[in-house]
Amino acid sequence: MAHYQKSLAAAVVLNTAISAVEAVAGFESGSLSLLMDSAHNLNPSLRECLPAIKHRNSVILMHRESPTDRITKVK
Numbered sequence: 001m002a003h004y005q006k007s008l009a010a011a012v013v014l015n016t017a018i019s020a021v022e023a024v025a026g027f028e029s030g031s032l033s034l035l036m037d038s039a040h041n042l043n044p045s046l047r048e049c050l051p052a053i054k055h056r057n058s059v060i061l062m063h064r065e066s067p068t069d070r071i072t073k074v075k
Helices: 002-029 032-064
Strands: none
Touching: 002 032
16 A cells, blocks of 8 residues: 555546635635535545554554553453
């Protein structure tokens, strides 16, 4: 997975920047169509970011918690 993380990050940043510019333009011009299109374009960026954030946080939590009898024993 590491071999395409940079290109994925670049795509997410570029798509987010385009969506932000489109949202500002839609807000300034009063165009609901541009605002909705920017929200629609932002969805794939969020869909790609959330699993990476979840994985990173789970790795941090797994590393931080040490096993105890209460957690590891099955009753």
